[in-house]
Amino acid sequence: MEKGYKISFLEALESESIHIIREVWAEFEKPVLLYSIGKDSSVLLRLVQKAFYPGKVPFPLMHVDTSYKFTEMIEFRDRIAEKEDINLIVHRNESYIKKGMHPSKFGMDKCCKFLKTQALLDGLSSGDFDAAIGGARREEEKSRAKERIFSFRDEFGAWDPKNQRPELWSIYNSKINPGESVRIFPLSNWTEIDIWEYIKKENIEIVPLYFAKKRDIIRRGGLILLADEFNEPREGEEIEKASVRFRTLGCSPCSGAFESEAKTIDDIIGEVMAAARSEREHRAIDYETEGSMEDKKKEGYF
Amino acid sequence: MEDRKDLLRLVTAGSIDDGKSTLIGRMLYEAKGIYKDQIASIEKIAKNQGDDEIDLSLLVDGLKSEREQGITIDVAYRYFSTMKRKFIIADSPGHVQYTRNMVTAASTADLAVILIDARNGVLEQTKRHSFITTLLDIPHILVVVNKMDLVDYSREVFENIKEDYLEFASRLEVHDIQAMPISALKGDMVVEKGDNMKWFDGRTFLQYLENINIISDRNLIDFRFSVQTVIRPNLDFRGYAGRIESGVIKVGNDMAVLPSGKKSHVKSIVTYDGKLEEAFTPQSVILALEDEIDISKGDMLVRQRNVPEMSSVFEAEICWMTEEPMLEGGRYLIKHTSNIVPAILKELRYKIDINTLHREDSRELGLNDMGRVIIKTQKPIMFDPYTRNHATGSFIVIDELTNTTAGAGIIWYPSGELPEEE
Incomplete structure (x- = not known):
């Protein structure tokens, strides 16, 4: 029972x-x-x-x-x-x-x-x-x-x-x-x-940027940025094509993609389970100073 | 497979420097619950401070001000999973003045892990935490004697501490106490047994967490459903949204609405994912009844032959959580289930010295004090004794001026046992 x-x-x-x-x-x-x-x-x-x-x-x-x-x-x-x-x-x-x-x-x-x-x-x-x-x-x-x-x-x-x-x-x-x-x-x-498990179980629609696809990118200071209307190549940089996806989404100039072949939810779950890095890592925002999220939240940031 | 795992909530408590954060850090580290960039971040801190070894406790001590002081000042929640279970750890600070955090962390726990430093043995803090654990009716206690590496992994030291603890605990009501030796720093008995304590034949810390049975701790007997909101999308449907706090309900079951006492039957159990024939705690559902009855937020749906206490006078154990002391006769708000009612904390019967468990006379409760209080509410509330039903036997006290959560209450008795009322 x-x-x-x-x-x-x-x-x-x-x-x-x-x-x-x-x-x-x-x-x-x-x-x-x-x-x-x-x-x-x-x-x-x-x-x-x-x-x-x-x-x-x-x-x-x-x-x-x-x-x-x-x-x-x-x-x-x-x-x-x-x-x-x-x-x-x-x-x-x-x-x-x-x-x-x-x-x-x-x-x-x-x-x-x-x-x-x-x-x-x-x-x-x-x-x-x-x-x-x-x-x-x-x-x-x-x-x-x-x-x-x-x-x-x-x-x-x-x-x-x-x-x-x-x-x-x-x-x-x-x-x-x-x-x-x-x-x-x-x-x-x-x-x-x-x-991710819940998205899979409930079949919830998400922004396609979460899935890996060949996209135009720019590599800048350790980050992979999407080459779109917000990110132009600077001197010495060029647009290349790579299979990338995003783990978190934010503003184009500050959100880094990473190279991945995960094209389905199952691929993503497998990737996240095996991942040795936390999801906010590709966001530049938390890393400016030690404790920077705490400081932003004190000011009213979400 | 993944989604059939269940959830274990545990609280960790110990005195300052017992190595609690190190133990949790070690668990996360070994159970692969820590990400490389987080490790890189504490490596950076270690480097800045000129330390050679990384300090696993830094994975747990989050706020900047805590890191500056080197102590954990607020309850932090940590998450990890193994193949068997998902775990939520409420890490409660050990410092004396933060007892309220221990109560907070303990309120949702299925299991309390109490750390003892092998060099110090059972301290006042240990007793305090154990008392809170039993007051909050956490069904299982695991006593972890840590820093065994600093006492040469001595079996005798462990056995003596265990004996001391059990002697103290015999005065408390606990269903299940286990004790184990550990070295969080070196890793012995955390995930792997290690070679240093072959004399101990119990489970490792992680094995214990993965295997402890918590299903039987739930109350599946007394159906209690506190109405949060009424869902009325059109004239044909009127449903009551809430969570099943305890018990089981089926379509066709008889139903009583409290406090009005009106009667009906369950017409349907509605969810976004379809109608159910049967639902049970802790599911959130919508109940539709056969009859049109006026029901609003804070009302409680129960079975006709299994009703809770209903009274505007009751007795509770209160833990005070704010600087401004609780005054006898003071007026406050009480939030109980989804109900907010004005209340007078009429009489402080006694204050408890949580180190000696002695009762003493007092006219007020200060921050971190606990005491037995007689409470009178403006209208009756529907409750069960806390040990029978956590969800209907607990409440918070809100200070109307500051709006802060000033206290936490655990209901013991209805009015029956009370002294004369006016």
Whole structure:
């Protein structure tokens, strides 16, 4: 008899995430789902759909667009929003985009600060959103390992790692004062492999950039960049063709691809299982200084 | 195969410098749960500090401020899998002033790993952590005597510590205690047995984690379903979304709605992946009932012949978690299942000295204090004693002014045993 009442770890994770998402809807005035178009967002979207089925997703999705996202990501975003009948808000920091904010000119930290962090905070306050659901996972990075599932943010959107609310059992504290907000991470306990296993099990559509394909690339300082409208070859560099894919997706100028032949989900799972490197490695952002993610999060970064 | 693995949640506790982070770092390292670039990053730190050997504990101590102080200040969650299981480790800091973190980390654990430094034996901290473990009703305790390499892998040292511990633990209610010797630094008994402790014939640390039986710890008897939200996509469908906190439910089963006491039957169990004939804890589902009843968030669905306690006065063990002390007679909010209710912490019956387990009189609970409190809520809540049902027997206390989570509560008794009420 007991055997029949056993659920797998993926089902346990799914159930926990759905419980968290419903709790957000029940307790906040105006939640929003931060949709980054990546694989974690795709899983998150499916979980949100499951949480409210047979009803519709009751809150909007917001994409913070830096203007440097891969074209394939934007196409995917618009197609999914239409297909899944989703209320999509796109927020951009237009004034800084017009000022020519770019990592190559102002450095990555500054570019992220204005086009991601500030755009996110502006987007949240312009919609009066008091809860922002995101797809971050504790396994991704050391400072995230200590983040709460309901993670409190002050009026400046800042995270105070030394003064976090204790979080016990699966009872979440949603109480805030006006102007404050909470970031909610339903995927906190998922690992990268869990995400891939779930994508496979649920047959979830993801951006094609995750799959290996012969693409035009530029090699620069250890990174493999896609040769697209955002990345022109500099002096001494040339465009070559290679079979590459992305493990995480972000902005084209700062997201590195790597050489791979993984063309299917199974190939990817095999590759990730065997991988000896963590998934954020190809992102330049975490590596600028020791503890850089922690510093960004204190400022309000996701 | 991969998706039939189950999930084990464990908490690790120990005093400062017991080598907890080293043990976890070693596990991740040997179970290939660590990536090369993360190792490269701690190699860089070791180099900057002029150390020859890499320090595996750095894989676990995440925040910059912690690394500066060399101690773990907040609960960190770690993940790894083997062929048999997926593990979530809540790593709880050992420092005295951070007891609240141990309670936090312990609240979701199936197993508590308590570390003891072989050179120091059973300390006050060990007792404190064990007490919290039993208070939070973690079904299994594994006592790990670490740093055996520093006591020449002496069987006698291990046996003495084990005996001391079991003597202390005889005063606690624990279902299952095991003890084992280990050297996290050298790796003996972590994943491989090693050659230094052939006298010990038990399992290695990893073997223990992979094989411990946790399925039977679940409550499949008492059906409890706390309604989170009502799903009403059209006039033809009205479903109640929530998670099965305990028990099993089938289509056609009788149903009682609390607190109203209205009765009905289960019409359907709905999920995105199709309708189910039967569902069980901890699944998140939507229940539709045969009759139109007014049900809202915080209501509880149960079987008619198996109902929880329903009372606005009850007694609980509270662990206080914030600087501002808990005052007798103070007004707070309580969040219990998906319900938020105003409450008065009416009477502090006693405070517990968690080192001696003695009860003492007190008018307030300070940060990291624990005590037995009589609580009165504005409206009745539906609960079970914590040891019977963790999900319906636990709550958090919220300070209305600061909104912080000020305390954690474990319900022991309904009002029956209480002194005179007004």
